[in-house]
Amino acid sequence: MDETTVLIVWVILLPFVGAMVAFILGPRKAPIVTIITSYCIISVVAALTWQVWKYGPQRHDVGGWVAPLGIALYADGLTVLMLIMSIVVGTLVSVYALGYFTDSSISSETGKANHRSKSSFFWVLWLFLWAALNALFLSQDIFNIYITLELLTLAAVALITLEGESEAITAAIRYLLTSLVGAALFLFGVAILYANFGTLELEGLGELVQTGSLSVVAIALITMGLLLKTALFPMHFWLPPAHSNALTPVSSLLSALVIKGSFYVLLRLWFQVFPLEVTMVAGHLIGCLAAAAILWGSLAAMCQKRLKILVAYSTVAQVGYLFLLFPLAAKETHGLGAWNGAIYQTISHACAKAAMFMVVGNIIRAIGHDRIKDMKGVCQQLPVSMFAFALAGLTIMGMPPSGGFAAKWMLITTSIQSGQWWWAVILLAGGLLAAGYIFSVLKYAFIKTEIVNVPLRPVPRCMEWAPLILSLLALLIGFTPMPLDLLRIGNPFPDAVTMEVVK
Template sequence: MTGISSVAPWIPSLILLPLAAGSLSFLFGPRSSLGLVAATPVGIGFALIQLLLEFNDTGLQHYPVGSWGSPLGIEFRADGLSLVMLGMTATVGIFISLYALGYFSGEQAGGVWFWPLWWFLWAALNALFLSADLFNLYVTLELLSLSAAGLVTLSGEWESLAAGLRYLLAALAGSLAYLMGVALLYGAYGTLSLELMAGLIRPEPANALAASLITVGLLLKTALFPLHFWLPPAHGSALPPVSALLSGLVIKASFYMLLRLWFEVFPSALTPVFAQGIGILGAIAVFSGAWLAFHQEKLKMLIAWSTVAQIGYLFLTFPLASASPAGALTALSGGVYLALSHAMAKAALFLAAGAMLKVTGEDRIDRLEGVGRHLPVSLFAFAIAGVSLMGLPPSGGFIAKWLLLDAALATGQWWWAVVLILGSLLTAAYIFRVLRRCFLAPPEHAVFHSVPVVMPIAAFSLAGIALLLGLTAVFPLRLLEKSAPYVAEAAIPFTVVP
């Protein structure tokens, strides 16, 4: 990245704090969860604020582990994009942790192992967003996948065990493809540093093969159509706080890596055919995911298929950002901001759904009558989160889709604008299907249970943040602009239309 760079001593704490929390939680069990939830997010938040202040003052932040920087040692790096993703993880993680305190307060299965796995997953996410070389990205992605696969199986039911095994096998296959691509690049260039490799990659057959292997592996982990087969069962059968983690945070990690690699390391391979092909897969995901979400009978499966659709929007960033230098920053900002707003909204949807399921004791949408009367806060959170997913103002989803629309029209790619608009209408269809059922009068024999007050409050807070992102977009977008020179210098633009 151009500009000033400085050593940031706060970077290790963003990784070590959740690692320590996971170890303590493993040793002392659920009784330590309250103290860790009170202390760990505070420490992470303080370190993140300090890192943000230093970034605003001096630019790119880095930390050489053991005082050995790249290419000989391991180095962590934080720019505007990293900070946005770290802030997203911290915000979603705090409210999911509060929700989990209420959700696992009784005899709910899985509470013993949720906390250590969750803290390790948080550490892996932070390490991934700070990694500055291809192998560290692989290591952190593996830690993330193993923690996530364990979380999927927490309920102990046959359905979740099968979904967790399917997810683990898909993740391992994706990691193997990624690692083979990394090995090819290391054999060719003798370095794995993102910054050093950005100036070395040339359009050669071996590089094209390496880029293809890495991309297929990461697309499998992101669950882009047609590699999405593992996602709906895993997200739909997991416990609600786990589903929120998987959909809100975990899939963003591999998308973040794809952005980093294609716009920093492989820009010369970003051909019109590839970019438009990725966009087409995203468009198919938008329509097929929304259609299947609308026809689901179970609430959590509806939200899981909605994630398949929302992932499709993220990959519209590639054809829009690579079409011309003028629209690159707008499209990249729109794609990242969509990931940010989706993390808040989708986590809120799953948390609200979890509260609804506890109240009714049912996962079927046709059994949700009366929820609006007995659980108004969670239903309101579901509705607000749906507003962001639909892309209605003044939500963060509206700002993100507006940026993507602007990039589509500015580059003459009007067909992606059509996908964005029609996809939003389909999103409204399945969101309103759930809301309509919840506002119906309950049957006379219906029994409603109570839920801890922290559960609807956590869902409502995340939904409110998804809405406020539309009113406070200036600050995150400025952070992304500070990462733009690093992307723009490496990018080799092409023209899609005359």
């Protein structure tokens, strides 16, 4: 076994081991274990990125077993980008959580014990979540993808329940049930595919799957299941309560990374496995849902009175942009532009939304509530945080020069080039609506008050700088074409210009 293949396995193994070690060592050592684990994952993924960059897509059959018996792991440009995205968001959320879980203001003994157990479970579950995400991004086996999706859901739901209040538990139960239905639909689709084509491996399936009544049923089931898990309109009902009732670092992780997991699976299946005749028709259907999601999510966000649920509804709208890829890429000649745009959107939304949720957490910590109308003077109390919020807002609105702008620009260009101008209209309208709800928050936050209140509870510096770094990154993505070069490695549009792979 050579080095490259071992690297892929470690990307999955490290967070699993870290989670178990953190669990055994208990609440005091868990943060340190997480930091060490993140450091190890960063170095392994860096090495893997270099391998993919230099030698093209990497593939590994676990334990030397080849398909159909074995499980294949696979890394190309998209995989590596997703891994890097979860590292960037994940480590910064960890930094934020370091401050979040060290609260000196709690005085009672039971309160302290409660807080400590919350914090220790947070680190363990976050590492499990990370392991599930990494495994999901690397899987090349459709049943293994199902397992990783389930791991992801269980870890995410457990993280929501950490908050402990009945609202959070209600939201978590609703999320778990919805997600289980999604998983059941997905699994039934997988079973039908296996019964017909006798393989679970994505590449093999891609060669075998033909348009037929059974494969159409399977594709419909799988797509429905994944749409439920990604919360595309009208299946988004579970998302706002789940994301807004969780603890702040958890909300950041859920909105930035967890929903991207199921979206990634759909991307892979759509462009690697499903036949073109089916995806052409279904793509436009999904496009309609995506347009509805953008408009409805943004409007719902504008109507909210509390900041955290506003940010959660904004996620519903932003998920819509991701799914515009499917109608746009239906015309294959323009596929690459839409593909790049949607993945840019995935990454910049991950950074921006994680930052926004963190800022909301800071506001709640400093002034004790998140009612938008009573936020006068927040800017004087938390200047760094509000600056981060405004920067993240730029990306969410898609104003130049930000990652969100680059993404929307690519999507709009593709929609006009491929003669589907109506999607461009939706994209522009979505940007305007987003500006509406972002500015409605900033309007109140920037009102100057005579008396500057002392923060209710002090906000540690790491909690202010983590969102700022994330929103700066979301901005900087707009300046560099680096991700595009990475994305070209192993992209599903062979007719587009591909990079020379050095042997």
